[in-house]
Amino acid sequence: MSKKLYIETLGCAMNSRDSEHIIAELSEKENYKTTTDISEADLILINTCSVREKPVAKLFSELGIFNKKKKDGAKIGVCGCTASHLGAEIIKRAPYVNFVLGARNVSKITDVIHRERAVEVDINYDESEFAFDDFRTSPYKAFINISIGCDKSCTYCIVPKTRGEEISIPDELILREAKRSVENGAKEIFLLGQNVNNYGRRFSGEHEKVNFTELLRRLSAIDGLERIRFTSPHPFHMDDEFIDEFAKNPKICKSMHMPLQSGSTKVLKDMKRGYTKEWFLERVEKLRALCPEVSISTDIIVAFPGESNEDFLDTLDVMNRVKFDQIFSFKYSPRPETEAEHFTNVVDEDVASLRLTTIQDLNTKILDEKNSVQLGKIYRVYFEDLNSDYFVSGRSDGNMLIKAKGSDELLGQFRDVEITAIGRTILTGKIID
Structure with missing residues (x-):
């Protein structure tokens, strides 16, 4: 039994x-x-x-x-x-x-x-070449790890202490897993790693040195694979080759998660993020110049130790200039075994709460402005979920969540959908093809 x-x-x-x-x-x-x-x-x-x-x-x-x-x-x-x-x-x-x-x-x-x-709990244990048996929650989309661990030293982050040093999974294993997923019905794959665009920096054995951009090219050659997504790229590693491939490769979904964390160069330095406000904005500018339709999401931490009002205004400035399509925002909380745990210049809790509310209110305003022009637009949607209200839902190339009337026969299918109603977290439309 x-x-x-x-x-x-x-x-x-x-x-x-x-x-x-x-x-x-x-x-x-x-x-x-x-x-x-x-x-x-x-x-x-x-x-x-x-x-x-x-x-x-x-x-x-x-x-x-x-x-x-x-x-x-x-x-x-x-x-x-x-x-x-x-x-x-x-x-x-x-x-x-x-x-x-x-x-x-x-x-x-x-x-x-x-x-x-x-x-x-050995964080140095190497599973990068372990061949797991196959199980997927959804037959329509496959999540695939491309690396384990993290080599960054962000002062607020516990991940290097829980997942160990960064090791890339050999590309032949990734390609094999992707092909198997497509053979089993998936038309979209989602690549996972702490810093996916740092892929190829270190392998545990003797393997061909392949960077993330080349890995994307090789995955794109798989017959039957129609969409590639990934998270999270690190802004520091967003070089021109990567951005060019993202923009021109039709199989790569035009949705980019760029974790900002703070808009202040001073705070970014205290966080040990490795880039400046100016670098981040320049990367966004290049990305949108080559790929105007791209949607950009981000992570923001408010009230990091030592964050002044001027630092916070820098974050608001980046938000107003980039106009992110989605943000994940948090008040800083100290984590054990991190450098920032010992920082003493703590921001007052009431100030931290006000800053988080301000960030979220600005994001709501930006999203309302973006959504106001969505009525009548047409998006190609890959349907993945059957809802309880006789709707099916899925995502556009730019990662918009969209639902339409339909049955389970639409699951795993692409359809053109015209937007007929707007919500902050989901758009509603009608299938037109």
Whole structure:
């Protein structure tokens, strides 16, 4: 008989892909089947995030709920980034947890489930050439890791401490995974890495030195693959070759996530981001000159230690000049084992809250202006989800979420859609082809 697996995933797309790898390994090698009913699960996993403070607090809250709901004999495991940096401390604080598996140790899942109180959190463990079994949440789109770890030293970020040094996955493995995904019905792939456009800097073995731009070219040659997306490119590595390929390659979706973090050159230096306000704006200018239709999203941290009012005004200036299509904005929160954790020039909490509100209000105003001209426009949409209200939804080339009346026969299909109604998070249209 098969066993039941319940898994909850917190955080980023890389965590989601790690969860898919875990499911694949447990399904193929341990005969587990996933369930959405925690009370019937034989194994309960939470795949954690530690980028911000709240997900860490949520971990122990969720673990308490899991322990109350689990059936007798069910095991609980903690995976992911919080597992990496807390390690055995998790079992000390929640003794009913059976094992802890770090973000760099996903391939060990079929081992740790058989070892009571196992703690595997080696951030130097190399999984770059491990061939995971295949599992995907959606048959229409494939998430593919192209690197593991991060070599940057941003003073606010815990990721290098939880995912280790950056190692690129050999391009032949990436191409093989992409081809297999297309053969199984996916028409779009989504490349994942902490800094995807730093791809090729380091491999663990002897491999052809391929950079990210060349990897994009090779993936584009796959028959049946129609769209390529990726996240997140680092502004520092957005060289002319990369921007040129992005603009001219028809298979690359014209949606770019450019993490700004701050519009102040001084704050960027304190963050150790490696670029200036002027560099960021110049890259945006070149990108839009070659690809006017590009949509640009970003991340912004407000109230980083030492951020003055003038620094904050620089961020508002960048927002007004770039007019991002989407932002992910946060108040700075200190993370353990980071350099900024020890910075003493902390911004007042009330000031931080006001700055975050100001950022979000400006973003809403910009989005309303952009949306005001959407009525009647036509977009090519790749439908991926069936909604409960007799609509199907999908995304345009520029990453707009669009829904239209339709059935599951449209899933995995491209259609032209004319926009008939506007919302801040989703557009509604009618299929015209």
